[in-house]
Amino acid sequence: MSVQHSKASLHAFYAEALRNGRSTGEKLCAPVPARFLALLASLPADTPRRALDLGYGAGAYTIALAEAGFTVVAVDQAPAEPLLHRLLARKDLAERVTVVESLIEKYAVQEDFGLLVAKDVLHYLSQQDVERLLTGAVRSSRSVNLHYLEIFTAISRTDAHDGQIHIEGEARYTPDTLGRALERIYDGWDVSVRWDDHTEQDTRSGRSYFEATRATVVASRRFPAPVGTAAMSGRETA
Template identity: 55%
Template sequence: MNQPVTRASVYAFYTDALQRGRNTAENLQAATSERFNTLLESITEATPRTALDLGYGAGTYTIALARAGFDVVAVDQIPCDPLLRRLDGAGDWAHRIEPRQCLAEDFTIDENFGVLVAKDVLHYLARPSVEALLTSAVAHARGENYHYLEVFTAITRRSADGQLLRIEGEASYSPESFRRRIQRIYQGWDLTLLWSKHAEQDSRTGLNCFEAIRATVIAANQAA
């Protein structure tokens, strides 16, 4: 049986890593992906200049959106201090960012965001929370909207001594179960769903401590 990892310990791990500016096996400090960059460059003025970044982490995607002219609500459970330090003395775009310390599943989506980003966060949530968040975002979408999601499915975690681990309450999607839910939630949207294998190594042992199939979702609502 998988050994449970508490959500409190996950929170403590990420809070410490981001407060100290440390990178991790998952590369928290990585630049925005080429897929996201291509999407951002393709967005026209017809898209509302508002954005939501759920689980912003180090703030890289939040900053990219703000620099592109979006007013960004940046939501994460960790304290806002690390992001605010990155913004200190930054350009005129920094005023477009509104950080909020909040669990992603507790954030209420009740307005139209032109762009929604959720990278490497939704798999930590319970399935009903994932689906409620995305359903609400779709329900409030008006005009040309874009959602960019990166979600891990088929996850295997191991401790340094090889024990299987799981995080309490996480979605635990298989690729097929995630595909079905995304297709149902985004009915009527132009939907691109891409898959790639992902692995992270334990720096102490050199062995894989995390393996998964990463789903990249690019959903476009181009209704007038």
């Protein structure tokens, strides 16, 4: 049996978790991993210091970007209050951050961001919205840019009775369909993809309720853009 959850119920779940500081399966309140900080430190010196964080959640990546010297536009339908509260204690960073409380798929990228981050959020959008959003960012690219994406594919969600759960309008990418989409979107960019098996378990019962293959995508563009199609890496496992 398959059950579909509405986007409204999904929004309510995350809004409640963020307002109460409650952890979720994807660990919204976890610190930014060292490999992302290393990526920030390795960016070319001529990368524009303006970043877009799609799906700010509790704000960990937004704050890390501001700490790295970026002016940040942070976009999410999640309530802005938890992130704004965190920024109150960091007035040196707050002036660098603009928070936009909006559906991500309704946000039109119309400027040249040196860095775009979208972690664990794009799978909730439709494939059409994902590709329209990222294609808009590519078209707005005018200089040295880098896109860092973490996207779940081949998702299996189950309830306590092993029924399948789907989210209204979600992308439902497989590794193959996502790979082909990345080739279309990032034509002329250098693209690497790392694939990891991901599982989330109920802490009380130990039951696995979420399984997926997560793609960690790093797409970089040099100016002027090289001619040719994006180079895709092979499959890697953690």
